[in-house]
Amino acid sequence: MEEQAKAGEVLKSLAEDVAEVAAYLRELGVEGLEGLSAEAAAPTPPRREQAPRAAASVPPALRRNASAERPAPTPQRPLPPPPPPSKTQRPRAGETAAPPDILYQSSDMPTKKPVRKPSPDPPEPRETLFGDITPKDDLSLGRPGETFEDIRADIGECVRCPLHQGRTHIVHTEGQTAARLMFVGEAPGADEDESGRPFVGRAGQLLNKIIEAIGLKREDVLIGNVNRCRPPGNRTPTTEEARTCKPFLLREINVARPDVIVVLGNTAMKNLLDTKEGITRLRGQFQDYRGIKVMPTFHPAYLLRDPSKKREVWDDMKKVRDYLNSTKK
Ligand code: SF4
Numbered sequence: 001m002e003e004q005a006k007a008g009e010v011l012k013s014l015a016e017d018v019a020e021v022a023a024y025l026r027e028l029g030v031e032g033l034e035g036l037s038a039e040a041a042a043p044t045p046p047r048r049e050q051a052p053r054a055a056a057s058v059p060p061a062l063r064r065n066a067s068a069e070r071p072a073p074t075p076q077r078p079l080p081p082p083p084p085p086s087k088t089q090r091p092r093a094g095e096t097a098a099p100p101d102i103l104y105q106s107s108d109m110p111t112k113k114p115v116r117k118p119s120p121d122p123p124e125p126r127e128t129l130f131g132d133i134t135p136k137d138d139l140s141l142g143r144p145g146e147t148f149e150d151i152r153a154d155i156g157e158c159v160r161c162p163l164h165q166g167r168t169h170i171v172h173t174e175g176q177t178a179a180r181l182m183f184v185g186e187a188p189g190a191d192e193d194e195s196g197r198p199f200v201g202r203a204g205q206l207l208n209k210i211i212e213a214i215g216l217k218r219e220d221v222l223i224g225n226v227n228r229c230r231p232p233g234n235r236t237p238t239t240e241e242a243r244t245c246k247p248f249l250l251r252e253i254n255v256a257r258p259d260v261i262v263v264l265g266n267t268a269m270k271n272l273l274d275t276k277e278g279i280t281r282l283r284g285q286f287q288d289y290r291g292i293k294v295m296p297t298f299h300p301a302y303l304l305r306d307p308s309k310k311r312e313v314w315d316d317m318k319k320v321r322d323y324l325n326s327t328k329k
Helices: 002-027 061-069 100-106 150-153 163-167 188-195 202-213 241-256 267-271 302-306 307-326
Strands: 181-185 221-225 260-265 288-290 291-295
Touching: 002 188, 100 302, 150 241, 163 241, 181 241, 188 202, 202 307, 221 241, 221 307, 241 267, 260 307, 267 288, 267 291, 291 307, 302 307
Parallel strands: 181 221, 181 260, 260 291
Antiparallel strands: 288 291
16 A cells, blocks of 8 residues: 555656656647656646645746746725715705716716896896996985985995096086975086086076076075086987986985976986977977976077077076966965
8 A cells, every 4th residue: 555655646746757858749749748747747636725826936937937927916006986966966855876887977068057037127226236227216215214425435435437438527416405496407618517516617607597596595596407417528318318317306306396396408307308399390289297396498508609699598497487386385
């Protein structure tokens, strides 16, 4: 038995040597050695746990190649965790989350913005946080119980229309806030811009004479303009400039509630009465502005250029005087 075991060991050793030589020859490109392996050559030994072959038993050349055939596995670095999905990528309750790669892809794609449908009912006109005024009903902008001081405070250092760019002073309405008679012109001129007061130039001095001609003094009446800043070169204010500034005048009218407003010149008349009729056609005839009598007449500056029109203005002012006298309280 002992001899048999020794013979087996020798045979096994020989078979391993043959297999190693065969492997070496295969490395060199020799073909036809398929049957030569340690297992094929050696008698079947009793099965036992196969220990890894010691590197020392392999010739150096084979050892190098063997290690090249089976490279040692490189330790893999753990992958960084995927980035957390952004808020827009996070599925809502009830939705199924798409795989991450789809999520990243979809985030690069342009998204279609929702179209907001216009409201069937446009919002009411209002004064915005920044002072913009979008009047539909101008008087609705006034607050119950407001005063001239409140309105002036609202105007502030107004930049609501382009006329602020060339002004020196804002020219506010001045006079007796409880007056029965109010005069309204178009916009300040050079003298008014300089002084900050309405109707103080040559045209203003003529207006003072007209007021005195009907038995009143300047201090007894209210005097203002549709626009409070001087247009460059004394040009006519644009419709938009007049529309922007007019609400302040209308609020003052609503506070003062005079019995008669004398509107001076074509531009002021059209802006106050919202009419397309010209001054030549409407002057001398009482008009109505929210229950207040309005008398259109020529602007004093026009009278300075054409003094022959003073008679017509005098006729118009006599009607105003007579109305005031007939309604004296
Ligand atoms: S004209 Fe009237 S609206 Fe325009 S900037 Fe002057 S105060 Fe403001």
